[in-house]
Amino acid sequence: MIEIGNISKVFGDRKIISEVSMYLETGKVNMVIGQSGAGKSVLLKCLVGLVETDGGEIWYDGRNFTDMDYEQKKELRKEIGMLFQGGALFDSLTVEENVAFPLEMFTNMSKSERLDRANFCLKRVNLPNSNKLFPDEISGGMKKRVAIARAIAMNPKYLFCDEPNSGLDPQTSIVIDNLIREITLEYNMTTVVISHDMNSVMEISDNIFFIFSGQKWWEGKRNDLLKADNKELCDFVYASTFMKEFKDFRK
C-alpha cells in the first residue's frame, strides 16, 4: 500500500502538482487518469523518486520514501517494477538479457538460474520464442510485454505503469491491460497505472483518481465514474462520440 500526503511539485513558476493525497491499495489496480499535461506523469515520477517533490510525503507500507537517503531509496527501488511508455528496453541486450538484467545485478543466481527465471517471466507474458531477439526486432506490443516481464522478474511489491497502451492497437491494448490486472492479483502488488485511455479504465481499474490542473479532482470506483456529475471529469470521460453515445444509451 502506498500513501501520498499533500505532495506538490513546482517547475519554475508553474505548479504542476498541487497538494495531491491518495491511498493506493495493495492487490488493486489504482488508475490515475486525466488530460495530457494534467501532471499525471510528473506525479508518477515523484512517486518513484525520479523527480523530487517540493512538499508532502510518500509512504511505502509505512516507510517514508521522502525522508530516505540515496542508499535507502536504492534498496526500496528493488521492490519496484516500472513499465515505461516506450518500454525503455536496453538496446544492446537481447530480450532474454533485458529480463535477466535486474537478476544479474542484484541476485547471486547462476547464469542458468537467471535464464530460467527470465524464460519463466517471458512465458508469463506470452512471449516464449523471442528470447534471442533485440528490442529493435520486435513490435511495440511485444516491447511492452518484455518490459512487463523485466518489471516482474524481481517479484516486485509495487508496479508502476506509465501509459501502458500508448501507441498500441485496441486488441493489443486489451492484452496488455489484462496482463497488468492478472499480474497484480497473482503477485498481490500495489499497481499504479497512468492512463487517459477510457477503455483501460473501464477494463481493469479498481480505484480511479482523476487529476485536473495538477490537483486530485475526483476519486472513486469504476461504477462511480459513470454516475459522477463532476463537470471536468464528465468532460474528460465523455470526450469521445462513442462515450457520449454510451452515456445517452444508459440514460
Add this chain to the structure above:
Amino acid sequence: MSIFGKNARMINILTHLGAYFLMLRKAFTKPEKMKIFFKRLSVEIELIGVDSLALVSILSLFMGAVILIQSAYNFENPLIPAYAEGVATRDSMLLEFSPTIICLILVGKVGSSIASELGTMRVTEQIDALQIMGVNPVNHLVLPKIVAGVLIIPFLILASMTLGIFGGYLATLITDSVSTNKYIYGLQYGFVPYYIVYALTKTVVFAFILTSVSAYHGYNAKGGALEVGRSSTKAVVYSTIVIILFNLILTKLLLN
C-alpha cells in the same frame, strides 16, 4: 553585454561545472557488481580503443610522412644538418601530433559516440529504467567509459607515435627528399625519453576529459532526437576547448 548577462553566463558555467563534478562523484563509487563492471569495461575498451585503431593508424602514418616532406621542404638551408628532418618528425609526433591532435580526433569519433549513446538512453528512458531498478546509472554507464578511455587511449597514442615515425621512414623510401640513413640518425639524435612521459601524461588527462565531458553532455540530454544531436555537438565542442586549455597548462607545467 550587460553586467546581468555576464553574471547569468557565469552562473550557467558554474552550474554546469558543479553538475559535472557531482556526476564524477557518483561515477567514482564502488560498482554494484565487479563482474558486470569488468564486462562493460571490456566492451568499452573495444569500442573506444580497438575500433579507433584503424583511423589512428592511417592518420599517423600519413601525418608522419607529411611532416617529413614538409620539414625537408623548409630545411633547405645548408646550415641546417640533413638529419634535422628526422628530429623534427620525431619530436612533432611525440610532443604534439600523437598526444594532442589524435586526442582531438578521438573527441570527434569517441566523444560524439559516447554523447549520442547516453543521450539516446536518456530520451528513451533507459537511464530512468536503470534508476528505478536501484542501479546507479552514472556508475554503471559512465565509469566503464572513463576507465576504458584512460586505459586504452595511451596505447593508441604509443601506436600513433610509432606509426608516425614509420610513416616518415616510408616517405624517405618513396620520395628522395631525405636519405633514409640521415632520417634514422635524426630519429636517434638528442632523444629525450622524458618526452614520452610528457606525452603519455597529457594523453591520460585528455582521455579523462574527452570521455567524462562527452558523458556529461550525453547523460544530461533532454527532449528528443534533436537534443541528442545537440548534446553530441556540445560534447565535441566543449571537450575540444577543455583539451586545448589543458594542453597549454600541462605543457607549461611539464616542459618548464
